[in-house]
Amino acid sequence: GAVVSQHPSWVICKSGTSVKIECRSLDFQATTMFWYRQFPKQSLMLMATSNEGSKATYEQGVEKDKFLINHASLTLSTLTVTSAHPEDSSFYICSAVWAGSYEQYFGPGTRLTVT
Amino acid sequence: AQKVTQAQTEISVVEKEDVTLDCVYETRDTTYYLFWYKQPPSGELVFLIRRNSFDEQNEISGRYSWNFQKSTSSFNFTITASQVVDSAVYFCALSEAGYGGSQGNLIFGKGTKLSVKP
Numbered sequence: 491g492a493v494v495s496q497h498p499s500w501v502i503c504k505s506g507t508s509v510k511i512e513c514r515s516l517d518f519q520a521t522t523m524f525w526y527r528q529f530p531k532q533s534l535m536l537m538a539t540s541n542e543g544s545k546a547t548y549e550q551g552v553e554k555d556k557f558l559i560n561h562a563s564l565t566l567s568t569l570t571v572t573s574a575h576p577e578d579s580s581f582y583i584c585s586a587v588w589a590g591s592y593e594q595y596f597g598p599g600t601r602l603t604v605t
Numbered sequence: 606a607q608k609v610t611q612a613q614t615e616i617s618v619v620e621k622e623d624v625t626l627d628c629v630y631e632t633r634d635t636t637y638y639l640f641w642y643k644q645p646p647s648g649e650l651v652f653l654i655r656r657n658s659f660d661e662q663n664e665i666s667g668r669y670s671w672n673f674q675k676s677t678s679s680f681n682f683t684i685t686a687s688q689v690v691d692s693a694v695y696f697c698a699l700s701e702a703g704y705g706g707s708q709g710n711l712i713f714g715k716g717t718k719l720s721v722k723p
Contacts, residue, residue: 524710524711526711528648532715533696533713533714533715533716534696534711534713535713536710536711536712539710581648583648583650585711593655594700594711596649596650596652598647598648598649599648599649599650601648
């Protein structure tokens, strides 16, 4: 089956710094990538949708200037958390689909801790 | 608006018991997809099943079975003869058609934490 990787799997950073999370589709071209966030003991909430060739679409309440998403190629999307704060500590998961596919493939997630 | 409700926050059973996880969804679309995922403590989502709105056939896969009823907007998940390894958080999710006809984003329920005790 299709594989999606995320890097890093976990990261600890200091408040005020920026951190970049990569999401890669390893064996298919992802026309759409989704970024979800999951706070401890809560459900996954969509942050943004990134379609190939267009800017990311952010969900209501998600600051686009704080969470920068770049769908750099059909196999790579990055999420940069700028000026991270402790409240940004969360589990970030990406998923990817290709055009016409009814399958959505999830990455293993990145656990971000901001101290 | 789309919504997924998992009314059971936590369930605790003893090994070998059967357990059913409930899922009720809301959508105005006629074409949609329903999913179940398992999330063990590691955090990685494990895909269990996908169903489209036109396929109401129930499905059985080993100890797992799913009951999809459009009339009640429910997609329930049953584990037969539960095992300790089944302990995890289980999410029901809904998606509609997305960009280019592919699958749209998933709307997740709040999850049900299942604890299976030996």
